[in-house]
Amino acid sequence: MQIHNLGFPRIGAKRELKFSLEKYWRGELTQTEFLTECKERRQQNWKIQFDAGIECLPVGDFAHYDHVLNTTLLLGLAPTRFINTHDDSVEQNNAVDLEFRIGRGQAPTGCQCAASDMTKWFNTNYHYIVPELSADLLASNSVTNSDNLLNQLNEAQAITDNRKVVLLGPITYLHLSVTGDERKLALLPALLTRYQALLTQLSDAGVNWLQLDEPVLGLELDSAWQQAFTQAYQQLEKGNLKVLLTSYFASIDHHIELIKDLAFDGLHIDTVAEHTDVQSIIATLPDHWIISLGVINGRNIWKTDLVSVYHKVQPLYRQLGERLWLAPSCSLLHSPVDLAQESKLDEEFTSWLAFAKQKCQELSLLKAALVDEKTEQIILYSSPALARCVSTRIHNDKVKQRVSRLTLSDFTRKESFDARKVAQQKSLKLPLLPTTTIGSFPQTGDIRQVRAKWRRHEMTDQEYTRLIQAEIRQTIKRQEAIGLDVLVHGEAERNDMVEYFGELLDGVAFTQFAWVQSYGSRCVKPPIIFGDISRKKPMTIEWANFAQSLTDKPVKGMLTGPVTILCWSFVRDDLSREQVANQIALAISDEVVDLIDNGIAIIQIDEPAIREGMPVKQSQWQSYLDWATAAFCLSAAKAPAATQIHSHMCYSEFNDILPAIISLDADVLTIETSRSNMSLLDAFDSQAYPNDLGPGVYDIHSPNVPEVAWMVGLIEKAQKHIPLEHLWVNPDCGLKTRAWTETKLALENMVIAAKTLRNRIR
Template sequence: MATIHNLGFPRIGKKRELKCALERYWAGKITQSALIEHGKTIRAENWAMQAEAGIELIPVGDFAWYDHVLSISMLVGAIPSRHRDNETLSLDTHFRVGRGQAPTGSACAASEMTKWFNTNYHYIVPELTKDQVFQLSWFELFEQVKEAQQLGHTAKPVLLGPVTYLFLSKCIGEEFDKLALLERLLPVYRQVLSSLAELGVEWVQVDEPILALELSGDYRQALKISFNALANNGVKLLLASYFDSVFAYFEDIASYPVEGVHFDCISSKQDIHELDALLSDQQVLSLGVINGRNIWRSNLEEIVEQIEAVATKRREYLWLAPSCSLLHTPVDLEQEDRLDNELKTWLAFSKQKCTELTMLKNGLATGDRAAIVAYSAPVKARLNSNRVNDRAVQARVATLAASDGTRCATFSQRIKKQSKSLPLPLLPTTTIGSFPQTQTIRDARRDFKAGVMSAQDYHNKLALEIRNTIKEQEALGLDVLVHGEAERNDMVEYFGELLRGFAFTEFGWVQSYGSRCVKPPIIWGDVSRSKPMTLEWTQYAQSLTTKRVKGMLTGPVTILCWSFIRDDIDKPTLANQIALALRDEVVDLQNAGIQIIQIDEPAFREGMPLKASQWQTYLNWAAYAFRVSACGVNDETQIHTHMCYSDFNNIIEAIADMDADVITIETSRSNMALLDAFERFEYPNDIGPGVYDIHSPNVPEITWIKELIHKAAKKIPVQRLWVNPDCGLKTRDWKETREALANMVEAAKELRTEFK
């Protein structure tokens, strides 16, 4: 009989309890002991939910206070010296790395943060030196295993594999071969495995998601060395790969001395019989047959047909699981009381996905398919639903042509016209869009949605907040202003609420990084715009000042990437549907006198396939969708876009192909190193390299900002540079925002004199 297990579970709690506890601790409102108790409670609830749903092997070690990659850095003692005060690492060390603090409490650079493969989760990039020393330094994993065992669960610890860990890290100081550190790292991993064996652990899940990439020979060899070293340490090893096909490495995987292998059968269609033939009869074949990254109910009837023969053959050597960790899906659909009944029958969150596995196991064991057939019926009905399909939208997308994604003039021609109609100084200053969302605004939004506050009162509060935000920016001396986005809950959710084809949950939160959680919209039908979405508040803000106010939109690729998307149409088609809806908004803003419009695409890089051979196809349709959203305007209208936490080296040509007049990017954490790509390619348009990190509470000094801009000016002509933070200011408070922006504006003023 097949065993069902899970690769990982959301760590934030049903209603973001971890977020609340972390932020209260950081604010000094609860003790560390209280925070630790909150963590224990969340873990116990997570384990209980999985066990009650039928999961037999419970993942342990998937819980992280800030990030699971950072947890491995803590485990092996690879913590930057600026964040540690001695050899003993503590929970506060963990937070200092992510938030940017020295042991003294003073500000220092946080470790870089970037996207976890092609997901919207951010991990903390390990910083390693050529002479890096690794040692077992953080014992929380063992304590969590004991917790789970004391609660009666069979724990399956989860470890990020050593080769993926090195792959994700960055070199500090001189460049060197990171794989040269593997020999030093493996003894610590062996020590971890031996310690887990002493606790009575039978299985350990070793995640090596780099197998989803197109690997060089040295990394393939490193994986072989790693598994040979980790074998025979008192536990059975389950290699877990996910996010894409590992077909190219079948021969390698077959040679690994592991007791089991997990394959993602969702992100890339797998031949189940081929996977069965790959492993011996005494190795566990784990099939990831439930989608761990989306929220649609599974067609269990179809899955049973695919795996029945292998299940009969392998029996206890077949395991069933989600495709990857459920970190990327909300916790529990049962909490959602506001979704309509039909839509709810189309969905499954983390808890329900665990239940789906139990239904599969029972159906295979008993041969009774009645429950599976009934469960799968709504999945089939969704495909032909009249709610889902809008012929007018489909026809509009079908008639798109290359000309719909082309501006009338080249950038060099446009910028001359824009310079006349937008008289701006050298190094113009602006922000990325959002300003601090005060508790007053959050309370007002909550009361309005709950029906406690009238629409008029809520409108008045928003108007007052926007008026104050404009006054603040004028007082600071910023050159291009924004309305501050007081009316917006989230940069994707806000637009989804105003577009047809979207649905929203009340508690469908997923972790983005640290304590930051987002509530992705669900795109269930064809997308269109029923009325203007941003026009009223942008016009209002512009009426309050003689300076230019930017219109602020979220781009089609980011809305696509940061939503739970349909699985019945392809991504390019859906991106074009969204792009056309945004195009209508862009034209309305221009016609209302808004001459600068920013279309944010922070997810542009993360949407790329993991395999390099597939990149260009993606980049072509993604850049086209952006241009469709932006190209309905005249030459004088200046289009901006924003990207954050991206490695631009592989996509610089595609960024140029987007043809935005100005791109603002994150560069402060990388100390302007990300601009190397723009220098090599000779990027032709204007650039605003972020000059300070908004994800840290630190206020940047004027000299620091000036140094960064000087570095940028060595790579990009100063005439094409803008000065801005690296991201929106929504999560910051007003005090630090004023201080940081004041320093930024002053630095720009001083530099204008220097560069004259």
């Protein structure tokens, strides 16, 4: 038996990679210094895993920005707009800066260039850079180059000789790509040529094991994609490589017949995400294959009940012996690094948790119990996990009773959208193409320092309030000077759109260092939902009232929706997600009522995570969407007709969920569309969106300042899909990560673009 890992968090226990990236982007590190720090991060990651008992280390899971983007560069498939074909200088075309140009948006000469699209990695909150493929690109002279991957393999040899290369498989890579007007599967033969070159390079270099990730197998693939899978793996020659086919996030029982006759050497099965019939799978597969079982949850932070896992795995170990490998369910990319850093959690609560390092240790404990047939250690280890379920800390009878009393009327607004729009226009008197932002404004170092000092009790509550109010006052003045129609208070008091609310809810806990990567250098620290949820006190009233007192223009009340709080948290596993979502929705509903009672006329309830919360299998979507949209409706249902409810979504494939989006019945929905050049709005051609829509007209994830003409063009494209009287003008997302200088210029151009179109209509 061998224990191995599919991947480890890249960012470091205290976000070291984030800070290295941002220093490099600011010019505070040379490229050599940056790459040295990345090498040190990899070495540290491998050492943590090895010391925790992982025997076979993953190599190739580390990325400066994103592992899918790594694959694009590995295959020599960078979009041509990011490459200067007239200048072969190192400064213009080096691989590191090319990587960041693709992810962040910049042409090699330094001018503006749209970044590659970014969307969610299956049903996680991790964002990947979408590959852009075409026949011309695949036929170009650019070649695969495994040198960097092999260099990392050599680096890992300083820790152990037992290593495996991790590579995203061709079918998943193609499935996740965009191809314009070209059929994806028509590009497969050319893509396989590049994969073959890469496999040959790895084989020739003496690589032993290759972990080939194909999480697309969790989907319910149609016959064309199934045939493509068979074609790919019948055609690819692995040479001397041993290939571990790896899938996760869902069961793959439905595709075993597709897999069993292909030339793999092993299969990794996620046994956590869904029920899977492991015994049936083993009986179907060739008897020389390695069977890797993902038995530790790679996406949550709860300590594993190793005794329960032991009893499930023990008969399989007796049957398979050395053919059995044990691993986490998926890459630990989605877990924080090390629980040992958490000094502020109490002893009982800490005893319930396990982060990435501890998950590796869990595997080591499990192996020891199986091999030595001694269970004392895992019984002792697992006892807190069992105690958690009956702890009085997690139960609140009042919350349970409130959820049980809900009726259908609690989930529906009383008036139709048409009636609401009349009432809202009479009250708000907004112009055609109203302009607004999504909510947050730049979080400067000064703001973060104020919050940090207040949390450390280095300033009084009165001093903190005065400083935050000063920031809000300045934010309102800036928006008025820019000419925005609907303002926001800027969220200076908020560390994160989910963490902020979680801190004000009972049943939710917080950590100091449980950071996980969202995209690039962006990291989040998810709350831990451990018990029944209720609102401790009003959460936003003080800041909303103050902001509205400074201006005659409407200021939006800003809330995070129940599904997003659910999806962007580590969630208790002893209650259904639907029940947890309804508990959160009731707490948000209480806040909506308080905002209305305090005269706030526009309330935004953000739900960027609706799409990512969907199960991997399409057959399970509707059940999820039914309760997810109901939770949002529950949070907003008490708003009267004259109160305008907004929501926001980002990086979602709306074609998949358009009926559900419509059923949210938000008065105004703002969405990310600029990276896709408004192509996401094609979904609304088949089913008209009945309410108001704000398609983002510029990408806030790029430092580029968009030109007026560019935004005018995007609004005109949007007008082809959405009636003008239903269109809003806004950025793609919140402006928290941007600097004020670029934000001011971008928003000024956005307002000019809206006014340009208003004038044309007159």
